[in-house]
Amino acid sequence: MTEAGPVAVATEADDQTADMVITELNRRGVPVVRFNPADFGADLGLSAHFGTRPAPVAGQLVTPSRTAGLARIRSLYWRRPTWPAFEGLEEADARFAAAQVRHGLGGVLYALPGCRYVNHPLRNFAAEHKPLQLAVAQGFGLSVPATLVSNDRDDVRAFITAHRDVVHKVLRWTPYRQGGVGLTTWTEAVTADELDESVEVVPHLFQARVDKVADVRVVVVGRHVFAVRIDSGLLDWRRDYSALTYSVIDLPGRLEKALIAYLEHFGLVSGxxxxxxxxAGEFHWLELNPNGQWGWLEDETQLPLTEAFADLLEEGAS
Structure with missing residues (x-):
């Protein structure tokens, strides 16, 4: 009987959530190859063959501690990888080099034969677009708050006037630094009086505020659904983790089925x-993070999330 191949984990150096899963896989005796695309050309090497071997993709991925046969990788856990920036090169050369890695290494990793992706990077990318999320969620019968994506100041002002209590959200979180300090953007209340010409530069997402009493983070791993109620009294609970209290809850069966079907629509196995x-106890859609954080929820609730992810990765493609 042929020994099962390794689980590949693509992530940055400091990723405690990945560490939890890797520790569990090691405990089970499952071989793991951990790497970060940003290390390509330094501590990471690749040699992939197409059209000359029985397998569609053959060759190997090489890290300082392991060599993994591409055709034998049973699962790829696409966690928090970063791509090389080639900061030592001239700007044009750096752009060229970065593109070669994304399309070379990335293209190979996207084409691994017989591999279970958690999740496939290209499917993650498709599912990350919030306007698409909103349309798909409504299609599955989920309650979607009234939302406007626009850079038309008159339309935005009319939307805020009509719905009165409105929040602004970013369409995509992006690393942002000012004066060497990392910044982030929260979900914030917005009024019509605050609008100025800057709203016309790019599209913005405005949404009618849900009269909520709590938030719920739902982590789906394969067919397992883990739901945690988060009480805080905050508009955006991410602003102050010390203010949060957690409780494990059961979702209505119809809602569970809709969330699983939602992931299947995008070809995802987790989210x-x-x-x-x-x-009134009704659930309203906010968003999906195909590769969201969950490690702290296990610490707070003792839900077996690590085991669920390890099961999925150990099993490989069905």
Whole structure:
């Protein structure tokens, strides 16, 4: 009987969530190859063959501690990888080199034969677009708050006037630094009086605020659904983790099925959903993070999330 191949984990150096899963896989005796695309050309090497071997893709991925046969990788856990920036090169050369890595290494990793992806990077990318998320969620019968994506100041002002209590959200989180300090953007309340010409530069997402009493983070791993109610009294609970209290809850069966079907629609096997619960106990869609954080939830609730991810990765492609 042929020995099962390794689980590949693509992530940055400091990733405690990946560490939890790798520790569990090691405990089970499952071989793991951990790497970060940003190390390509230094501590990471690749040699891939197409059209000359029985397998569609053959060759190897080489790290300082392991060599993995591409055709034998049973699962790829696409966690928090970073890509090389080639900062030592001239700007044009750096752009060229970065593109070669993304399309060379990336293209190979996207084409691994017989591999289970958690999740496939290209499917993650498709599912990350919030306007698409909103349309798909409504299609699955989920309650979607009234939302406007626009750079038309008159339309935005009319939307805010019509819905009165409105919040602004970024369409995509992006690393941002000012004066060497890392910044982030929270979900914030917005009024019509605050609008100025800057709203016309790019599209913005405005959404009618749910009269919520709590948030819910739902982590789906394969067919397992883990739901945690987060009470805080905050508009955006990420602003202050010390203010949060957690409780494990059961979702209505119809909602569970809709969330699993939602992931299947995008070809995903896992994802982290954010929902809001209103005063009537109804659940409202906020967003999906196909590769969301969940490690702290296990610490707070003792839910077996690490085991669920390890099961999925150890099993490989069905």
């Amino acid at each position: 982290s959903f954010d929902l809001a619960v209103d005063r």
